[in-house]
Amino acid sequence: MDSRFDFESSRAEISALWNSVNIANPDIVRTLSYSALAYSEQMRNVNQSSKVQKNSHRITSPRLEPYVLVLPPPNLTGILHMGHGLNCTVQDSIIRFNRMLGREVLWLPGTDHAGIATQQKVEAELKSKHKTKEALGRTAFWEYTKQFAEKNKDTILMQFEMLGASFDLGRYSFTLDEKRAQAVFHCFKTLYDRGLIYKGNYLVNWSPGAGTALSDDEVEYKEVQGHLYYINYQLVPPSALNVTSQQDRIHKTDIAQNIKNETKVRHIQIATTRPETLLGDTAVAVHPEDPRYVDFVEQGYSVRIPVCGRIVPLIADARVSQEFGTGAVKVTPAHDKNDYALGIAHELAFMSVIDEHACMQGDIPNEYRGLSVGEARSKIIEVLEQEGHLVCTKPHVHQVGHCHRTGTVVQFLLSEQWYVRMHDMAQKALQAWKRGDIVFYPQTWEKTFEHWLTHVRDWCISRQLWWGHRIPVWYHRETGEAIVSISDPSDKKGLEKNSYVQDKNVLDTWFSSWLWPLSTIGWPQHTKEFIKYYPNTSLVTAYDIIFFWVARMIMAGIEFTGLVPFKHIYLHGLVRDAQGRKMSKSLGNGIDPIELIHEIGPDALRFTLVYMCAQGRDVLISKDSFQLGTKFVTKVWNASRFVLASCENVLGGSGEIMEYKEVLKSKHLKLVDRWIVGELQDCARVVERAMSQYRVDEAAHEVYKFFWNSFCDWYIEFSKFYIQVEDDFNKDRADKTSKPKTSKAATDGTRIQSSATVLLVVLQQSLRLLHPFIPFVTEKIYQLLQDRFPFDSDIRHVLAAEAYPHIDHPDTFCHDITNIVLPHFSTGDNTQKKTETREMSKSREATEISELQELISELRRVRSELQLPKKLKLDVCFVELKDNVSIYKHKDLIEFLALIKLLDSENRECQSIKVVGSFFEARVYITNDDYDFSAQTQLIRSRLSKLHEQEKSLSKQLSNPQFTQKAKPEYREKIRLQYETLVETTKKLASILDSVE
């Protein structure tokens, strides 16, 4: 075995192993132990699930519901980015964890056709080939795009496999496939029949870049440094107007003469950021109480628009702010949201002067027709300046809507579109949330969710695209009658074919995505799958699509089934670079997950992401961040390598392992064995609690700490003593010391073997603990472990299908190669008394092990601080040992790990220094070196000053009567004990200082 895990060569092999047992398919009964060969016989009928489960060894418990999760379908526009990497990793960790808990797990994958984004990409591709979609025609374009999507789908699924995603590919869904199309149609028809879908001519957000209308949510407002142009509009007194022309005074330019005849030409000044829209102005509005303009309004003045000379009314409306600009606003009802509302209220004319390409059009002076909005703006400013209408220009920062897909500035146009009425659905969703049917993790998002639903507006669902679900509405060629139908209704109506023509537009992509939890499991049919898996357990996604997707899914779920689509929503953060910027191609700060997998492996990538995914926070990473995962995976690999090699050495190969079932009785287990098992179980418990709260980062932290600090730093080091006892070190010591001591372990073969076996078991269990996060390396080791020490003679166990170590499943803890019953943790007996004894003995042992660790650390510290060479064995003698002789039980272990020799009596012949701990005072002899004691004095001094400070604060606290009266007794006692220990330690240290000086 190499000292680095060769993930490149193992990845495919392990994926193949998982595939061979179809790990992701919930329809297969998994006995705890898989037989790859026999797996096909385990296919079961869903109907018989309960029966089969009962007979299987699987730890599936009836009290556990199935765990159901749908993958947020990635867009088929390209390849996966780091955000997908995070999303996938988090879900897979949750899924693997729940699978190992014995739940029936369904994780359903799929992809999204992403209407606008995909069509954009394809059109760009066509453009580079000097083609257009129009030249291709709708059918050919569709086929072309389909192929494009198909190609990306293959890449994306391969990438998911590289990440280790254990979703059920057999249930792969695509938002645009036949089944999903059925669901979309059913949805449309139902909503239409319920009166929740309507068509109308309204002001829409129009993306000139994508050539389609957008929903409000697809518009991104960005701050833009623009200008505020102050323009004089000429005031026209009613006398100048021909009374009979009041009705159609717009376009009347022949009254210009009348105006000229007025002696005093007066102006009203307006302010605008979009002067080009003045061509579409059909009024000027002021506040009804604005003293500057109130007279003009009352007297029925009109206004003459510069450039085009049109006369429009001066209107009064309370929505106009007196404070902003000049208090007078030009009104362009066809191209501005607020003006649209004014236009409706005052029955103004709607003049469309901007077309769908953001070019000027309509009833405007010829020289402007066809100019782009930008060109028109420049030209109009020029003309206004020449004609003296432009008063001034001021810089102005304002928010401008941009198409969130193409980035082009959104225009507001009048257009006929389809809409979904949202209000009632939103109310139902709010009620469900208030009832607690749905819970957000972290909960902070609930307010955002509530706010959006409370203020939701109708959803524009039609898109002027070709790639998507065609709107299932057919219009009669002559009568215009509209029929909702998936295909030409002519036949059904007994009419000639092609009597109807289908709506040209397609539906918003989200109109299929919002059905995702429904459509992927059979809806609108009430299939068994649907009944079993709906509602899903949870949804795991990034917070940026809470409106687009999450809120809408909830509404759809409730609208169509009366139930929320999932119970938990875990919203994780976005992946950003180390400076907190979004990863993007233009910034060049992106990290390609697949490239990185080739570099560091999937486990290192996964572990880092999960470790850093703190709730409610974005994940800021640079390439350096991944060291964390890389190092951890290597550590796991090497520790396992050591365990395997050592155990092979001690146990001598695979055949013998079976005998150890007998050997491993509790009486052979040592303190350190029980300790590490306890640590492992504690860790598993914390992981379970963390995972149930979607605190994946915390779970990762815990397993990291357990594996590295407890298992590697302590337990493996302990075990080296028990299994490597007959090495040179001990021989050396035996030669040197007057009283040679053969280790107990060395003389007791059974004990070595049991130690090795426990080591194997703990490793095996640790692998299970780690597997949800780093599946590849752990699975690889699990297989290697079985190569040498098969758990069962005929069955090859797959780690991904093993049981998670769990305190509540004692039988699952040490199964297979061991069946050892661990005295403290066996739960066979639950009587109160026994529990107490167990707890007491657990705490006594906990003290023992922490004292052992403290002593070893202190002795190591002395060596390190005094810079004594490692090879120098130090003699140590206890001067004082606080009511604890049990430490002597571990004499050999201490000597081994601290590289010392414990003497029975004080040796006064050479120099020595004292070491003080919380429960001991010892003398360390420095035999064969001259040693400068001043260094030690220095160290003691600095330590003393710290202790004194602590002592002071504790004593202050203890002498406070308030504290003694009010603090919790347990805490008071704790502080008192702490203080006593501190005083004692300080005393000892002080006396050492005295003796040295």
Next chain:
RNA sequence: GGGCGAAUAGCUCAGCUGGUAGAGCGCCUGCCUUACACGCAGGAUGUCGGGGGUUCAAGUCCCUCUUCGCCCACCA
């Protein structure tokens, strides 16, 4: 304008229900100790953004101010 969040070691961040501050990286010292130098053993480092309050006790709860993010809405 409304909402949410963040300010903790040089850097990036943990710190769940109040009990006397942690990790990784970086830094210093010593080690290539036959699992691992992507390592081991030690070590240093913090007025927990400022101010006030509640409490025996506040990084943690409340108020307030400052700075910085994000989301939503928007006065043209």
